[in-house]
Structures are given as structure tokens and as C-alpha cells.
């Protein structure tokens with residue numbers, strides 16, 4: 366459930382008409398609903414209330430400072446995968462003591478920064494990384510808290526591009542190697558094993574795979590007891606899916622209840638790393654219809670939003686719901702529309718790539734100048750946007766009731782080349 370609803374055929378973000386937001390702030394425009402985000406935060410916290418836990422929001426899903434600040438104020442932790450993400454969390458008011466650090470290729474300076482900030486835990490993804498962390502910890506004179514990110518070889522049954530828990534994926538350390546690495550950690554005074562971690566994939570729409578993975582982590586937990594290693598947390602990663610179209614993922618409560626049931630007799634905190642389930646449906650991308658054109662085969666609805674603003678459809682073929690800001694009736698339809706007033710459109714952007722689309726084969730009753738909303742755009746939307754075709758990044762707005770706050774200014778064209786140099790000018794500098 367979210368707080369983007371129609372009233373009298375007009376789409377609202379909480380209590381504000383989305384058309385008014387475009388009027389005021391331009392388009393394309395990301396709009397987030399604070400109430401929706403808080404609802405999701407509460408859902409995860411409530412689901413885990415019966416056990417010690419830490420919800421570590423996966424910053425990569427949406428790293429806007431304002432969003433991170435709301436999450437930090439709610440008391441949640443964070444899962445980061447770069448120094449940049451960690452610095453964002455700190456800039457947003459989060460505490461490193463509630464941050465875990467994942468990622469298959471952490472640089473030495475990133476490890477150093479994380480340890481200096483007294484990060485909660487580093488999730489280790491290779492034997493070489495383990496030695497690197499030990500070396501850095503020794504140099505800094507600290508003991509590094511670590512967990513092995515176990516690759517349990519469990520099929521998350523999701524899109525292959527976002528599946529991470531199989532042996533063919535680059536992520537984590539094979540289950541069968543994990544015990545040996547925990548022995549190495551145990552024998553190393555610069556390291557302390559504080560947890561067991563896994564993350565098997567994203568947009569999972571059933572609870573089965575995470576249960577299978579949890580069972581593997583529990584098996585490892587008992588093996589660790591056998592070698593005298595007692596970890597304080599088990600981290601089941603992120604991955605809970607959302608409804609973009611007709612998917613029916615379990616609720617956070619259903620998803621986590623099954624995990625808690627498995628862990629009920631084990632004295633550990635449960636960590637999880639939700640990204641998408643927290644923010645996807647808390648955000649929409651608003652875009653304006655620039656032109657409608659047709660040929661003998663297709664109708665194109667050309668909008669001012671593109672794959673540079675929202676790459677998921679182009680990159681993964683993801684289906685995202687596109688709805689009009691005002692619902693027009695069948696009596697207010699263009700010539701050639703069906704009995705419901707719709708025409709079948711490919712909703713495409715201005716970028717010079719055939720794959721620049723936001724949706725294909727969509728039934729819409731729209732006019733040039735209308736506003737469309739891409740729903741479920743709060744996760745992996747703005748964070749994956751780019752400046753391709755020298756397009757400035759969108760402005761971003763957070764709505765709270767009847768108030769709208771600009772949480773990111775629209776980039777200006779001049780900002781795009783701020784850090785660039787024309788070579789002749791460099792020569793001038795040295796002459």
C-alpha cells in the first residue's frame with residue numbers, strides 16, 4: 366500500500382496533486398511519499414519485534430540524503446557497498462555503529478575509512494579480502510568486526526541479472542569454504558567474527574529461497590559452535606520483492622516470520638538488508654508527454670523522462686506501471702481509440718537508443734502535455750540514473766501531507782561539465 370492515490374480522477378502524492386508538482390518543479394521529477402516510507406519502515410520493525418534485530422536499509426536502492434535521514438531517525442541501520450554510500454549515511458545523520466559494509470571489491474582506502482569510522486561489520490566476500498582487512502586493521506591498531514558473506518548456492522528464482530546466491534555469481538564465499546575462513550578469522554588477532562551473512566538476490570516474490578538460505582546459515586552457525594566461534598548476528602540480506610504488475614510477494618511480516626521461526630532457539634540478532642521493499646513504492650517518476658506519433662505499426666508516446674532517469678525497463682526489461690496524472694473518460698479520447706478511450710502506446714524517451722523506453726504496449730488515454738507517473742520508481746531509480754545524452758539529473762521532491770520539499774535540485778546543464786577541462790586551457794595554465 367502506498368500514498369499515491371486518485372481523488373476525482375486526479376493522481377495525488379499524499380495530499381498534493383502530482384500535476385501541481387510538475388507545474389512547480391518541472392519534469393521529469395522524482396516524488397517520494399514520506400508516509401509510505403515510514404509505513405514500510407514500521408512494517409519491517411514490527412515484523413522483527415520478537416527478536417533482537419537490526420534492519421539495515423540497503424543504501425543502493427535510494428541514497429538521497431533526505432531518505433537516509435528519515436531512515437536513520439527511525440532507528441534503522443544501513444547496508445553500504447562503497448565509501449561514498451558510507452559517507453552519505455554519515456552526512457545524513459546515520460551512525461557507523463549501525464552500518465554493515467557489503468561488496469565484492471572493497472578498496473583498501475574504503476576498508477580503512479570503514480574501520481576508522483568503527484563500522485558495525487564488514488561482510489567479507491573473498492579470502493584475499495579477508496587478508497586485506499586484517500592487514501589494514503593491524504596497521505590501524507584495531508580489531509575488525511567481520512562476517513563471511515556466504516554464497517549458499519540457493520536459487521532466488523528471480524531475474525538472472527539480480528540473482529546473487531548461485532555459484533555462477535561473483536558474490537560471496539562458497540558455503541563449503543566458509544568454515545575454513547572462520548577458522549582463519551579465529552586465529553587472527555586483528556579480526557573478530559561477529560556474524561554470518563548472505564544475500565541471495567533481489568525482487569524475490571516467494572519466501573522459499575530465503576528459508577532455504579537461512580537453513581544453510583543455521584547449519585554453518587552450528588559448525589562454528591563446533592570450532593568455538595560464537596557469532597552475535599545472522600544477516601539474511603535483502604531481496605524481498607514488490608508488486609510492479611501482478612506479483613504477489615509476501616509481506617515483510619510473512620517473509621520474516623518464517624525466518625524467525627527457524628532462528629527461534631538460536632541466540633543471535635537477526636539482521637536484514639531490505640532496499641527495494643522499503644522504497645520502491647514510496648516513489649514515482651513524473652514525466653510529461655512531449656509528442657504523440659504513429660506509424661502503420663505502432664503508436665509512440667514520447668515523454669521527457671528516459672532511460673537516463675530510470676534505466677530499469679531498458680536494462681532488465683522490467684515492467685513498471687505507467688499511469689496518467691488525470692484519468693480521462695472514454696468520451697474524452699483521441700480518434701482511433703478503443704471503446705475505453707485508450708490507444709496502445711510504446712512510452713519512449715528522448716534518448717538516441719532504441720531501448721530508451723519506460724514501457725511498451727501500454728493502454729493509455731493521453732494528450733500531448735499530459736503528465737504520466739511511473740510507479741514503483743523509488744528503488745533503483747534515481748540511484749541508477751546517468752547523464753547520458755548530457756541530460757541533467759532530475760529534481761527530487763519529498764511530500765509530507767500537503768507539504769512538498771525539494772530534496773535534490775534539478776541539475777543544471779552547466780553542472781555537467783563542471784569538472785572537465787579543455788586541453789588548450791590546461792596548456793595555458795602551464796605557459
Ligand code: LLP
Nearest residue numbers: 423467564567568603604638639640641745
Ligand atoms: N544487500 C546486498 C548485499 C545487495 O547486493 C542488495 C541489492 C541488497 C541488500 C538489497 O536488495 P533488495 O532488498 O533491494 O532486493 N538494480 C536492480 C537491483 C539490484 C540489487 C543489487 N543488490 C533492479 O533495479 O532491480
